[in-house]
Amino acid sequence: MQKVSEKQLVDDEPVVPDLLQPTRFETDPHGYLYDPRFREVMAKKGVLGASAMSGVEAIRSMVIAGKLTYAGFEDQLAELGISHQQYRTMMCISYAGEDGTQLHPIAEWLGVTPRNVTGLVDALEAQGLAERVSDPRDRRAVIARLTPAGEAKIKKGRAVHEIALERVMGRLTEEEKLQLRHLSLKVLAAAEEVLAQRRKSNG
Amino acid sequence: MQKVSEKQLVDDEPVVPDLLQPTRFETDPHGYLYDPRFREVMAKKGVLGASAMSGVEAIRSMVIAGKLTYAGFEDQLAELGISHQQYRTMMCISYAGEDGTQLHPIAEWLGVTPRNVTGLVDALEAQGLAERVSDPRDRRAVIARLTPAGEAKIKKGRAVHEIALERVMGRLTEEEKLQLRHLSLKVLAAAEEVLAQRRKSNG
């Protein structure tokens, strides 16, 4: 995870090719930040109403900000020798408690397919961070548990997590963080609703 | 892109395993939305100060909202037979104009490695949406151009793009969209700065 550079600041439109410097922001008449290059490209391309335009700018900003914020975290996890998903997998196992957990719930918690969890646990097992034991109550299942090395690893990972995110988010005021959460969840709720509609109508 | 379901609503912590329903939000005393389940899990896990907590909640909300918003768009692109990155690649080529463009700039615009663009253009070429011609001014290079089929495809893609995003973002007021953009860009700027620092100090 190191390719998320300044150039990542593109959503669905290219920025002008000769701008390799870090992003420049400007403040619009309302006092809000915006990215003049993105706006210029979108305008040149045409047909987006002003309302759609502000929506596209907002969603793009959110996505890129999220990617970039996590990029720093993932860089640091890489130094610990684990990927973000491996970290999350270990957090799930840890959260499940002493007895470990089947792989299936991990998939739900992580929002990925069960097949993927098999691979993640494979990777953790190969590194000696987790182990599989057969479930005494269900012979189909396996239980994933953290090894002591795994416990030690997520302890470091959690410290890195908090520090990395706080280094970025700490630059916002408490009020700003609350607003950002609020607005993001509003988008999230809308997106869920739209997705649900689509799935219903598409069968 | 259909695995981004309710269960995706996990960041670094599992939600409780038996909640498969769509997300429920609540309103905190300040009138802001929040996700009580996430908060509960984070609290149980322990050691996050209140300030770090609100940062983690904000960034998580942003990321998931972005994913979910794009999920609907990507579903629709899939019905057109193209992936999001293939769409973006075509948009880049289209934006470059009549003469097409080398692959290298596309990689910069997209924020991916040049190698990846080779594959994306391969895929487009295989579908007859783009074509490679050798660059008369640089015999190392190839020029990617859209075929008429490609032009037709991105025309549909752009319509889908605007509609899909507007269906979600249209539920926010103009003011909310501006604020969301503003706050996201603030996070983005902070993340860029932090990343730049890390890279400088790490060599």
Place this chain on the structure above:
DNA sequence: CTCGAATACTGAACGGCTTCACTATGTTGA
């Protein structure tokens, strides 16, 4: 003019994620 460095692209190999197909086991209802 030429030799060393930079550039444009691609092959090989790999990680993360997906779907589909399959095995093994558990559950349930006629």
Place this chain on the structure above:
DNA sequence: TCAACATAGTGAAGCCGTTCAGTATTCGAG
């Protein structure tokens, strides 16, 4: 009880992204 169905996990294959190495070409300093 036993056939039908559901569930837990994994192999195979494929997409998208990466890095690293290699080829062909251009650029630039001496």
